[in-house]
Amino acid sequence: MISEQSDWIMRKFLGVSTHFVAAAVIALQSAWFAPVYAADTAPTVIRLAAPDNGLGGKEHFNGGVADVLVWRHLLEEEFKRDGINVEWHFFKAAGPAINEAFANKQIDFAFYGDLPAIIGQANGLQIKLLAATGRQGAAYLGVRSGVEVKSLQDLKGKTIAVFRGTIFHLSLVNALASVGMSERDLRIVNMDLAASTAALSTGRVDAVWGSSNLYELEDKGLAHVAFSTSDLGGVGAIQSVLVGSDAFVNSYPQITRRLLRVFLGGYDWMSEHSNRQIYLSEAARRSGFTQRQVDRMLGQVSFAETMKPDLDDSFIESLDKQVSLAKEMRLIRRSFSAVEWADQKTQQETKVLPRDDIVKAITQ
Incomplete structure (x- = not known):
């Protein structure tokens, strides 16, 4: 970590001029990142990140266009002729781990939830909003055996596990607010998705507010899914985004547009109804979920x-609401305007580029 190296330098040269130390740190940072961000040259590598929602050590599964990019190696093929490597990094620890990777200059782009992206932007990560990747997604309430929950009000006083700082945390807060409740009405335990499902299966928590992997516990008879945000009329629905680091996007605008063109081509393919069953079948084969579980998650x-992917008025407005709520929850100290965060120019310039070749490459 650069911060650790900087601390070491300070200790090593204790007593030396702070100006000298600062110059040494800057020189070290410049040398460290030179292979990726050398001026006036193409990058040697493009590093992307996404949460991994798959089960049992199977291939990456995210439940969106990123899956198609990974499974079909679309970005690798796009940049192969330029000698640019493409690296994918998948995080079980989801948004907080991705923000840490951004802070440590280990990734250039990320597909992840709106809340961790908002937290990152508010805390100075310097990332650009390039596209929407998910809207009106579902969060799920898994309940342990022997506990009956039919409504949000039934959760009062119960121990609920949720991964703080993620889209599921914000989803829960929004859902509770819709019935006049707050986190104070529950006993909240902060756990990542893997830890929370394990705690639910052993009865250490009453319920988990999280992802569709809760269906696996239901199929094993270890818990049951009481309802989802879809059953609540969309209240508490989750959103996700594609962001890129300012450093990469500003240094390599053409490469960024090419990457976004491939992403938009992936969306074009997925948006065709005739391709949905192909995707659902491949998701079941690759993700570790059964076909029945995938169909329950995404079939409708x-x-x-x-x-x-459009950064349209409705999506921007929803992001502004999320920013306000995150500040109210004291997850961020400063608010910001989503329309100023959004890189509309890059998306509009990319939309006019032809992408039939991307759709064809996926179909083959």
């Missing part, structure tokens, strides 16, 4: 609507 979802 309109990919054209929920994965629409």
